[in-house]
Amino acid sequence: MESDQEEEEVYMNRETEELVKVSQLLKTQNVDELLKADRKEIKETERGISWYHEILPRDAAEDLLKQGLVKFGNIDGLFLVRKSSTSSSEYVLSLVAEGKFFHFQINELKRMQFSIDDGPAIVGLDCLIQKYMEMPLGLPCKLTQFCKQYPPPHIARRRGTTNLLHNAVLQNIPENVEKILNSKFHPDIDAKSSSGSTALHLACEYGMEEIATILIKHGANVSILDYHLRTPVHVCCATNKAGLIPILVNDGHATLTDRCPTSGWLPIHEAAFKGHAECLMILLNFHSPYYPRADDGKTPLDIARSYDKTECVSILENFDSPGIKTKKSDWFHPELDRSGAQCLLESHGCKTGMFIIRNSRKISCHVISVCHQQKVYNYEIKSTHYDGKLVYFIDKGPYYKSLEHLVHCYSKYSHGMQCILTMSVNPAGEIIPLQEEDDYTNLAEAHELAVNMNDDYSPALPPRPSSLSDDTADQYAPSRSSREIINAKPDALKLRTSHPPSAPPPPVPSQPPPSKLPSQKSVEPACPPSPIAEPETDLRKIDKKCLKIGKEIGQGEFGSVVKGEYKKQEGRKTIKIDVAIKLFHKDSINNKNDFLKEARTMQQLKHECIVNFLGICESDKHDLMLVEEFIAMGSMLDFIIDCQDQIHVPNDLYLWAAQIAYGMMYLEEQKLVHRDLAARNILLQSKQRAKISDFGLSRALGSNSDYYKASTGGRWPIKWYAPECVNYGQFSHASDVWSFGVTLWEMFSFGEPPYGEMKGIEVIQYIESGKRLERPEKCPPKVYEIMNNCWKKDAKERPTFKYLNQHFEEDNEYASTKDTMKSVRKKK
Incomplete structure (x- = not known):
């Protein structure tokens, strides 16, 4: 069995011979005729791997295998590979052995790494099938004959067949490449050569900027992997072709966060490993993360130090992300909890890319709540020390030196989140855009912001279910993955202590035990007598002078919720109590008398397992303010x-x-x-x-x-x-x-x-x-x-x-x- 290096040398020699041949042909013959002949030759070459079928139901696959048994005789190992009907990235191996049909799922563990059941992970769908034609590896038998259809998709293959386009690129004559791609007989632009490179990989490897531009214009895939599992940007960083990186990013919208499936390296790891400082600087200027972690946990700085790439070490040690305009006051809500964040974002439209950051109950941890397609997702932002500095990170994502750095970079790349960050909601309820709209054309993960109608909340339902549609009868809480925020109040912000402002006051009028309230050593301004002393039949009213309104911690359909402080008189002492206050907008309550009547009912409730309703306060700005006990642990x-x-x-x-x-x-x-x-x-x-x-x-x-x-x-x-x-x-x-x-x-x-x-x-x-x-x-x-x-x-x-x-x-x-x-x- 030849080594990978020996195999590659053989394939490169073949391509060199073909290059001379094609160069002469392009000068003397019609391009269409050449391409038709090239297509026919490739089809003949790839007959031996034409076992792939598009989406095919199981029964249709078995019918084809039955026909194959008639053609080839009752042999074991007759097979075909078909596209999975349940997954866009997986395939199915259908096999006959001992007269029985078997169907095995081919799982793509990582990009271009495939396995069958618990069998070995093999790079390339073509290499996987070849391996199982050599030995069964747990299958009922090894693969032998196949039902013929197409060769496997280029995106899943490790190698292909060198075609006229590959050779034209290697000639580095742009007009020839343009001539081929303008022909209706041109080969697939993403086809891989016999050495496993696409035309774009070849252009990047040899620094052919004009040809790369032509290929991207004609739709070349900037994220496809070559034989070595590298994207075109990885190839540029490995070969020090820095001038091609802006073309791939600006023209092709290439992402700088694609990882090598076997190592987890980003292009910036490759540049640091090779010591290519110019590539490193260009990547950083295009907002590549500066401390991403590979599968082994190493950052580009670790790699540059390991291989004594001093210039790259200096760049990475001293890098400070330029152009950070976002600031903590734009998105940090220390008082909000999970449900509060959900409702705050919903009250502002829950637009894709909208976010806030809040504290978590866990030590050294924040949480970022991000909207995507009318759902809110929740991600922990953890912190640790790296290279003597405090850094922040999400899951296995890159390290950042500050929350501002993290927000800035996640506005450029999603790093596994549902979308990039585009706008925040500040504590004053204002929407703060993170970047100008025209910046998106030059960002690697640029995409149009989706502003969809929220169908996760249902309006009032008609009286009978037969008249319900999916839109009007939908549940109000969307589904949650392990990191999603679900089950928040639809009509108001619920915080760790509070209740939506649309709600009538929750029950329990009892005051907190005096023993648990802090005493006041200083002389406080005199407050009116405590409303608790009023008769139970009267609605408890709290003088607005006794309330100190703090930060807003929620917004809802009828008003907002703030954390406040209630000063009440206990004998000669003035006692301060943390409270949750619902502020109702003017005219938000249809029938004030009915509402007050219900509040009177609520204040009669007194129970250890029901939240205390303390009273109502009226003010010029708000019709009503409902005051309730503040419960810090939250929901x-x-x-x-x-x-x-x-x-x-x-x-x-x-x-x-x-x-x-x-x-x-x-x-x-x-x-x-x-x-x-x-x-x-x-x-x-x-x-x-x-x-x-x-x-x-x-x-x-x-x-x-x-x-x-x-x-x-x-x-x-x-x-x-x-x-x-x-x-x-x-x-x-x-x-x-x-x-x-x-x-x-x-x-x-x-x-x-x-x-x-x-x-x-x-x-x-x-x-x-x-x-x-x-x-x-x-x-x-x-x-x-x-x-x-x-x-x-x-x-x-x-x-x-x-x-x-x-x-x-x-x-x-x-x-x-x-x-x-x-x-x-x-x-x-």
Whole structure:
């Protein structure tokens, strides 16, 4: 078996002989005739690898194999390779052995690296099939004859057949290349030569700038890999052809972040390894990341030092990304949580490329929330020390010296994110563009910004499901991958402590225990007497002089949410309390009297597992300001997604489930329907205390009715709704029980979106067909049994919250919660 180097020398010698021959022919013969003859010769040469078929169903593949058996006889190893009908990047090997048909998925592990099942990873689809023609390697037999169709696609091949275009490029006569490409008989511009190079790779290797421009103009692929798994930009950096890099980037929109599949090297690694300082500088000027990490973790600086490339070392050590105009105040929101970020971005249109950065609960970590196609994705920004400096990075992406550097470079390249960054929302609610629109034409990952209508939230639903379309009945929370932000409030920003401004005030009027409030040593300005002392039948009003409004931490359909400070008088002491304040826009409340009446109902609620509603404040600027307790740990959903390693399973989940059931039993006793029970609306005061929040859709029940019928618009969380809510707009304690079952499912699936990527109408059809959410992997059977009981189609067959509370209180399965729950019940 020849080595790769020996093989390459053989192929190059053949190409040299052909070059002389073609040079003479182009001068004397018609180009069209030459190309037709060249095409015929290539077809004949590649007959031996014409085993590839386009998308072909399994039964059609077996029919072809049956015909092959007739033609070749009943031989083992008859095969064909077809395009996978389920993946654009994978293939299927269909094989006959011992009279049986077999179908094996060919997986592309990395670009141009293929394997069959657990077999070896082999570079090139052509080389993979050749290997299995030599030995079976786990197949029923080795491959022998094939059903003939086409040679494999050039993008998946390691080698090809040298054609007239390859030889014309090597002549370095631009008019000949142009003449060939203008002919209707020209070869595929991305075809690979016998040495594994495309025409563009050859032009880059030999520094043919004019020819490269011609090839790009005719559509040459600037990202295709050659025999050595290099893009054309990699080739330029390896051969020190710096002048070609701007052509590839500006004219071909080549990306500088394509990696070599076997090493993880970017072009800048190649330049540092070779010591090509001019290429290095051009890459940096085109916003290549300066500290990207290869598969072994090495940066270009590490490589330049290892090979004593002193000039490259100096450039990389002293590099400071030019032209950074973005600043932290444009996008940093230290007070926001996951749901708050989601709703802030949605309230500004959720346009592709829009983003904000916020703090994470984890030490030395931030989170960037990025919009793409009306969904919000969440990525951790971690920090570490590299080369004596603090650097920031996302996943396995490059290191950056500051958050500003990171934002700047992710506005040029996506590095694995869904899109590049294009605009931010600052704390004042202003949209800040990151770069001028005409800059995009010169950036490697330039693309048109998609501004799509948001179909992830559904408007008010018609009364019957038969009239729902995918658009109007869609769920309001999009699906989430492991890094996506889901399940945020559709109509308002929910923060770690707060509730959407569209919501009526959440319950519980009790003030925080004085022992937990900081005392004031200095003399504070006198405040009016605490509104807590007013009779329970009167609506609690807080004097605006007692409120200090802080930073905005959320925006919604009806107003905004801010973190604030409430100064209240306790005897002779003035005590400060952190609060969440909802600021309602003028005229945002249709019927103020009805709203105040509902607020009076809310303030009567007093329970250890329900968020405290402190009172209402009126001002000239806002019709109403609702004041609620501030709960710093934030939503349970965020915690179970971000801090799963801090959760004791199942004990913590059992405790929270018991406390939710306990709080909902209290609402059931008060004849109050929540209507929006979900993990996102459970706040954690501590790991030992969960509190129900967000009564945005709640309505106090009349004494003679047992359900509330929706009569006005609004956005509905379909995935948490019982069938009768969707079909008839009827909400009851039984429909809250259904939502409780979904909330349990969220908890034990650690924040996965219910029903995955199903649309709202698909969820409705799924439920009506009798199907239910499957048991999460770590969910105990007894808890899943509760979920299924909550999801009974007949509302009368579902358990009550009184029964559920008793279940968590008495069943031995939840023994770990009993002591904590006893203390909670005593406080009540």
